[in-house]
Amino acid sequence: xxxxxxxxxxxxxxxxxxxxxxxxxxxxxxxxxxxxxxxxxxxxxxxxxxxxxxxxxxxxxxxxxxxxxxxxxxxxxxxxxxxxxxxxxxxxxxxxxxxxxxxxxxxxxxxxxxxxxxxxxxxx
Amino acid sequence: xxxxxxxxxxxxxxxxxxxxxxxxxxxxxxxxxxxxxxxxxxxxxxxxxxxxxxxxxxxxxxxxxxxxxxxxxxxxxxxxxxxxxxxxxxxxxxxxxxxxxxxxxxxxxxxxxxxxxxxxxxxxxxxxxxxxxxxxxxxxxxxxxxxxxxxxxxxxxxxxxxxxxxxxxxxxxxxxxxxxxxxxxxxxxxxxxxxxxxxxxxxxxxxxxxxxxxxxxxxxxxxxxxxxxxxxxxxxxxxxxxxxxxxxxxxxxxxxxxxxxxxxxxxxxxxxxxxxxxxxxxxxxxxxxxxxxxxxxxxxxxxxxxxxxxxxxxxxxxxxxxxxxxxxxxx
Numbered sequence: 001x002x003x004x005x006x007x008x009x010x011x012x013x014x015x016x017x018x019x020x021x022x023x024x025x026x027x028x029x030x031x032x033x034x035x036x037x038x039x040x041x042x043x044x045x046x047x048x049x050x051x052x053x054x055x056x057x058x059x060x061x062x063x064x065x066x067x068x069x070x071x072x073x074x075x076x077x078x079x080x081x082x083x084x085x086x087x088x089x090x091x092x093x094x095x096x097x098x099x100x101x102x103x104x105x106x107x108x109x110x111x112x113x114x115x116x117x118x119x120x121x122x123x124x
Numbered sequence: 125x126x127x128x129x130x131x132x133x134x135x136x137x138x139x140x141x142x143x144x145x146x147x148x149x150x151x152x153x154x155x156x157x158x159x160x161x162x163x164x165x166x167x168x169x170x171x172x173x174x175x176x177x178x179x180x181x182x183x184x185x186x187x188x189x190x191x192x193x194x195x196x197x198x199x200x201x202x203x204x205x206x207x208x209x210x211x212x213x214x215x216x217x218x219x220x221x222x223x224x225x226x227x228x229x230x231x232x233x234x235x236x237x238x239x240x241x242x243x244x245x246x247x248x249x250x251x252x253x254x255x256x257x258x259x260x261x262x263x264x265x266x267x268x269x270x271x272x273x274x275x276x277x278x279x280x281x282x283x284x285x286x287x288x289x290x291x292x293x294x295x296x297x298x299x300x301x302x303x304x305x306x307x308x309x310x311x312x313x314x315x316x317x318x319x320x321x322x323x324x325x326x327x328x329x330x331x332x333x334x335x336x337x338x339x340x341x342x343x344x345x346x347x348x349x350x351x352x353x354x355x356x357x358x359x360x361x362x363x364x365x366x367x368x369x370x371x372x373x374x375x376x377x378x379x380x381x382x383x384x385x386x387x388x389x390x391x392x393x394x395x396x397x398x399x400x401x402x403x404x405x406x407x408x409x410x411x412x413x414x415x416x417x418x419x420x421x422x423x424x425x426x427x428x429x430x431x432x433x434x435x436x437x438x439x440x441x442x443x444x445x446x447x448x449x450x451x452x453x454x455x
Binding site: 033036037039040043073076077079080081083084086089090096099100102103104106107110111114115116117119120123 | 300301302303304305306308309365368370371372431432434435438439441442444445446448449451452454455
């Protein structure tokens with residue numbers, strides 16, 4: 001068992017330092033690169049915080065949908081193949097809901113400020 | 125070639141073809157990878173200086189991708205567009221072997237803005253914004269109306285071939301994306317087939333490739349992905365949500381409505397097929413998503429180990445939510 005603080009806590013501390021202390025001191029292309037870097041750290045923090053739960057939900061949903069066991073990658077590959085072959089489509093019970101939930105979980109990590117995501121969350 | 129040798133060669137070239145030119149100054153590289161560069165410089169002349177842009181592939185570098193039209197073809201298309209009244213930079217010179225600068229061309233520099241967030245939000249563009257969707261329609265009708273017989277050699281690509289290319293690109297990455305599969309399936313089932321009108325298609329008509337001023341669109345740039353095909357492709361691509369930069373209720377580049385763009389297109393003599401436009405919007409959304417995945421591949425495998433590339437890879441999920449909003453809306 002590794003000791004505390006957790007990775008997400010460490011990365012958040014670094015990102016906050018860069019954002020609050022360093023970013024105001026630099027300009028131009030370096031400032032742009034720094035912003036991209038801070039965005040990357042924020043993304044990692046969100047993934048470390050959110051993905052254990054969302055991955056577990058996705059895995060459970062895939063098992064129910066496909067009626068079999070496997071890893072996330074295997075089951076996603078299987079679902080992808082079934083959609084490609086037409087064996088599964090939007091009229092298959094649970095598919096549309098599954099795709100929406102897994103996609104929203106990705107956006108929550110990747111780009112929670114993306115306008116389409118914000119709109120969908122408002123309407124939920 | 126060192127920068128000094130390059131600047132010398134460019135000055136020698138300019139003196140040969142530009143009447144009265146005495147030399148150049150302020151040569152600065154704007155962008156470029158190994159295979160393609162963009163330079164800004166000023167041609168000095170007693171009658172008045174000319175602000176110019178050079179686009180070139182240095183000697184020894186071919187085209188950047190199998191889809192690229194080639195710089196000679198780009199120059200020819202810009203010339204045709206300029207003559208057809210499409211806002212375009214005037215092409216001043218196409219490089220020849222005598223220039224010893226590789227392949228490429230020199231054009232007049234057009235002042236204005238290409239950064240979407242400024243165009244969509246800054247006061248300077250407030251008067252232009254409500255007119256831009258219609259103007260984009262007018263411009264697209266103009267470029268689609270260019271006489272087919274006058275065009276340089278271009279590949280012709282149908283919707284069916286484009287679906288196949290995207291499927292191959294996506295599958296080659298070996299990472300499962302059920303939403304992309306859903307989109308590929310929808311595209312195959314809704315493929316409108318060969319278009320009645322096959323015209324010049326710009327291929328990348330969106331923010332970043334449009335120079336915009338307070339008076340509207342001043343220039344259409346970057347004909348690298350030009351080809352012959354269904355003209356509705358350009359109308360669909362400009363509607364892809366990724367080019368709305370947050371203004372998601374204004375489908376045409378975050379500027380205005382499809383209806384405004386269609387009205388401008390038809391007033392300028394074009395015929396709109398809204399179903400085909402929707403088809404190409406779905407295709408374009410998937411295409412941008414796959415391009416984002418390609419950035420992630422290049423980040424991992426290529427020499428450019430940059431944060432920007434890596435982070436663009438994480439933008440493919442944006443196109444997944446947009447594809448779901450298009451193909452499987454919740455309400």
